[in-house]
Amino acid sequence: MKELIQIIQQVKELQKTERKFVLATVVQVDGSAYRRPGARMLISEEGDWWGGISGGCLEGDILKKAQLALYSQEYKSITYDTREEDPFALGIGLGCQGVIEIHINPFQDQINQLVTALEDHIQGNVAHTLSICYAGDFQISLEEAAESHASKWAEDTFTEFLPAPMTVWLFGNQFDSHAFIHQAALLSWRVNWVGILSKMKANLPVNGRSSYEDFGTIKNSDYVVMMTHDLDKDVKILQRLIELHTKPAYVGILGPKKRFEKLQNHFEADLVTQLPIATPIGLDLGAEGPEEIAISILAEILSIKNNRNGQRLHLRDRAIHE
Structure with a gap:
């Protein structure tokens, strides 16, 4: 693209x-x-x-x-x-x-x-x-x-x-979201940034900005990245996706498995059966720091988009491009 x-x-x-x-x-x-x-x-x-x-x-x-x-x-x-x-x-x-x-x-x-x-x-x-x-x-x-x-x-x-242009909904305005936006821009992905408007940097290359209360329509072909660092906000985001019967191609949630267990406690139905949730978010690269974590998340999204498992290429038993 x-x-x-x-x-x-x-x-x-x-x-x-x-x-x-x-x-x-x-x-x-x-x-x-x-x-x-x-x-x-x-x-x-x-x-x-x-x-x-x-x-x-x-x-x-x-x-x-x-x-x-x-x-x-x-x-x-x-x-x-x-x-x-x-x-x-x-x-x-x-x-x-x-x-x-x-x-x-x-x-x-x-x-x-x-x-x-x-x-x-x-x-x-x-x-x-x-x-x-x-x-x-x-x-x-x-x-x-x-x-x-x-x-x-x-x-x-x-x-x-x-293929459809890549559209990612990024929830969260902490500094680690900045690294994700910069990495996504290198791939010309469209990033719709959702957060607290007064705390969102103005000079970052995003497709649009919106608040948690009014973030528009997420399509089934879109990808969702949740980096809010706020359990209550994550609950509301997931509730809205479920209520609107929206099932994006990917929903990645930052945080360990124990945090997701706390999220699940706010819902009667199993979240994983309703949404394509990936948590902890990203591929297992041993990533540390915002930039490396952003790369691991983008790599996971690419693997989902291209229907690959994210393994090392030398372990692949078929042609790289079939």
């Missing part, structure tokens, strides 16, 4: 100065690769670039191919086979072992249409299927997606799944 936002912003900046640019997109991967289909790299006519299509090993060659596409005003498709053992082949000695296909689009009006579609997606709160047809008349469509699906490149058409 952060990369999409960055590319949108840079396209607009380049347009202001009337500089030309191209957009390179990973459209297909077979085997291991640092980036997956949908990764993008925006390249200006001067060779400045934003985003990326690999871990840095292919970007230099793509810069040259981009200039050729810009000069010829023609699409270019490039395939990199990093499995090759030929010492003269690009890719020898690289960390990945796969085939990566890149599509380069030099047409400004088409990139502008894509930016418009991406903006529509980012401003919403649902997942979409983005389809781009490069054959014949350029066509692009954005439709709401009921479920996740793999990206596909076939017959000059790239179909991509765009």
